Amino acid sequence: MEQQLDFLVDKVVAELQKKLGEMGQTAPAGTQKTEAPAAPQMEAEQKAASPTVREQLALPVEPERTAHVPNPKWQEGLNELLDSTPARIGVWRTGVRPLTKTMLQLRRDHAAAVDAVYGEVSQALLDEFSMFTVETQYDNTENYLKRPDMGRILNEEGVRLLQERCQKKPQVQIVVSDGLSASAVDANLRDVLPSLTDSLKSYGLSCGTPFFVKGGRVASMDHIGELLQPEVLVLLIGERPGLVTAHSMSAYMCYRPRKGMVESERTVISNIHRQGTSPIEAGAHIGTILSKMLEQKASGVKLVL
Numbered sequence: 001m002e003q004q005l006d007f008l009v010d011k012v013v014a015e016l017q018k019k020l021g022e023m024g025q026t027a028p029a030g031t032q033k034t035e036a037p038a039a040p041q042m043e044a045e046q047k048a049a050s051p052t053v054r055e056q057l058a059l060p061v062e063p064e065r066t067a068h069v070p071n072p073k074w075q076e077g078l079n080e081l082l083d084s085t086p087a088r089i090g091v092w093r094t095g096v097r098p099l100t101k102t103m104l105q106l107r108r109d110h111a112a113a114v115d116a117v118y119g120e121v122s123q124a125l126l127d128e129f130s131m132f133t134v135e136t137q138y139d140n141t142e143n144y145l146k147r148p149d150m151g152r153i154l155n156e157e158g159v160r161l162l163q164e165r166c167q168k169k170p171q172v173q174i175v176v177s178d179g180l181s182a183s184a185v186d187a188n189l190r191d192v193l194p195s196l197t198d199s200l201k202s203y204g205l206s207c208g209t210p211f212f213v214k215g216g217r218v219a220s221m222d223h224i225g226e227l228l229q230p231e232v233l234v235l236l237i238g239e240r241p242g243l244v245t246a247h248s249m250s251a252y253m254c255y256r257p258r259k260g261m262v263e264s265e266r267t268v269i270s271n272i273h274r275q276g277t278s279p280i281e282a283g284a285h286i287g288t289i290l291s292k293m294l295e296q297k298a299s300g301v302k303l304v305l
Contacts, residue, residue, distance in 0.1 A: 001114055003288075010168055010298035014300050018105075021123055021244070022069055027082075028276045041210060042302070046124060051096050057105075057234075063107070066082075066090075067082060067089065067090025067259035068092035068099060068102075069090045069092050069093075070088060070092070072090070074260065077252075078090055078170075082169050086100070086245075086275065087170055087244070088106075088168070088243075091182065091271055092245075093119060105211050106129060106243065109234070109243045109244075109246070110243060112183070112241070112244065112246040113241035113242065113246045115236065115246070116180070116181040116182060116183040116184065116241040116246035116247070116259075117141070117145075117180055117181065117182075117241065118141055119182040119183060120182050121182045121186060121212065121214075123184045125185070125186060125189060125190070125217065126176075126212050128190075129189070129193060129210065130210075131176065131210055131211050131212045132161065132163060132165060132211050132212070132213070132276070133212045133213075133214055134154055134155075134157070134158030134161050134211060134212070134213055135155050135157070135158050135213070135214045135215055136150060136151045136152065136153060136155060136158065136213065136214070136215045136220055137150040137151075137153050137154070137155050137267055138150050138151045138162070138215030139213075139215075141215075144215050148217055150163075150221050151215050151216055151217035151219075151220060152217045152219040152222070152223065153220070153223050154213070154220065154223055154227075158213075162211070162224070162227050162228060163227065165209060165212065166208060166209040166227075166228055167208040167228075168228060168229065168233070169209075169228070169229045169230065170206065170207060170209075170228065170230045171205055171206045171207070171230070171231050171232070171294070172200055172205050172206065172208065172230065172231070172232055172233075172234070172290055173207070173208040173210075173224070173225075173230035173232070173233040174196070174197075174206045174207055174208070174210040174215070174233075174236070175211060175212075175213060175220075175233065175234070175235045175236070176189065176193075176210065176211070176212045176220060176235075176236045176237075177212065177213040177214070177215075177216030177217075177220065177235060177236070177237040177238070178212075178213075178214060178215070178216065178237075178238050179216060179217070179218075179238035179239065179250075180238055180239060180240045180241065181238030181240070181241045181246060181247070181248065181249070183238070183239060183241070183246050183247050183299060184237075184238035184239060184246070184247050184248055184249040184272075184273070185236070185238055185249065186247075187247040187273065187274070188236075188247065188249045188272055188279040189236070190225025190282065191252075191274065191279035191280045192236060192249065192279045192280070192283040192286075193210075193236070193283065194232060194283070195279070195280045195281075195282070195283025195284050195287075196284070196286050196287055198287075199283060199284045199285075199286065199287025199288065200285070200287045200291075202287070203287060203288075203290075205287075205290065205294070208228065208230060216237065218231075218234075218235065218266070219261075220235070220236065221233050221235045221252060221254060221257045221258045222254075222257050222258060222260070222261050223259065224257070224263040225244070225254070225256065225257030225259075226257075226258055226259055228281050229256075230256075230257070231255070231256065231294055232253065232254065232255050232256070232289060232290050232293045232294060232299070233253070233254055233257045234249050234251055234252070234253045234286055235247065235252045235253075236249060237250055237251075237252065238250075239270065244251070244275075245273050245275060245276070247271065247273045247274070248270070248271050248272065248273045248276060249272040250269065250270045250271075250272065251268065251269045251272065251281075251282065251286050252267070252268050253266065253267045253268070253269075253286065253289055253293065253299060254265050254266050254299050254300070255293045255294075255297060255298055255299035255303075259295070263300075264300050264301045265292070265299055265301075265302075266299065266300050266301040267289060267299050267303055269282055269286060269289075269301055275283070289303075289305065290305075292305065296301070
């Protein structure tokens with residue numbers, strides 16, 4: 001930190017000396033702390049210092065991709081590991097504990113995961129896409145986590161709203177749910193949904209009435225299928241957050257969903273987020289898969305992609 005402050009002081013003094021020189025004056029006494037470094041050197045130092053400043057301000061969303069192992073015996077192998085996974089590798093230690101920076105990043109990412117589970121999807125976002133909300137029988141977040149079965153069935157009010165407001169027997173039914181990460185919906189829906197609807201239009205497919213399920217589990221699509229009887233249904237749902245990202249979404253798809261379906265009958269695209277499967281590309285690909293489901297009248301392991 002002290003080196004960074006020295007660098008910033010040097011930079012300010014250098015700029016002051018330059019301006020005073022242009023005015024034909026000399027720098028005031030006491031301001032000439034050090035001689036200004038050459039431009040290439042200053043630029044290199046600035047690039048080296050910037051990531052550290054950003055880390056201290058907790059600006060990066062993605063985990064750091066730099067190993068701190070001093071003098072590794074196989075640098076190329078370590079770099080290959082870093083390039084192959086977003087996991088925390090080569091974080092090193094100070095004494096018998098992790099680096100302070102590593103611990104702060106870990107606590108930040110854990111807090112983001114907790115916020116994702118206990119947070120709520122922005123109502124403004126749902127209004128933007130004209131989505132009304134129905135709820136499952138989950139009751140509250142604590143119960144949702146302990147009783148997954150209660151997130152698979154809509155409550156009586158939800159059933160009534162679907163029967164009143166939704167198109168029956170649509171070709172494609174789009175459903176959005178917070179699942180285990182409200183943050184995932186907030187972060188990705190604006191990219192995924194328009195891309196998905198454009199893809200469906202390009203295939204000449206029609207959509208039913210999209211809506212949002214609060215407290216939903218994946219199998220809630222089975223209950224919804226029984227009520228609306230769509231040809232195919234796609235559920236965009238927040239994934240269980242981890243320490244790499246709390247913004248990951250999945251798209252579960254099924255041909256003629258119904259109660260009693262087994263997991264092998266579902267098709268899924270997972271890890272939809274900005275450091276994983278691109279949200280825009282995912283939306284387009286979901287449309288392609290749904291069109292193939294309608295052609296083959298199948299989903300899950302029976303679907304040929």
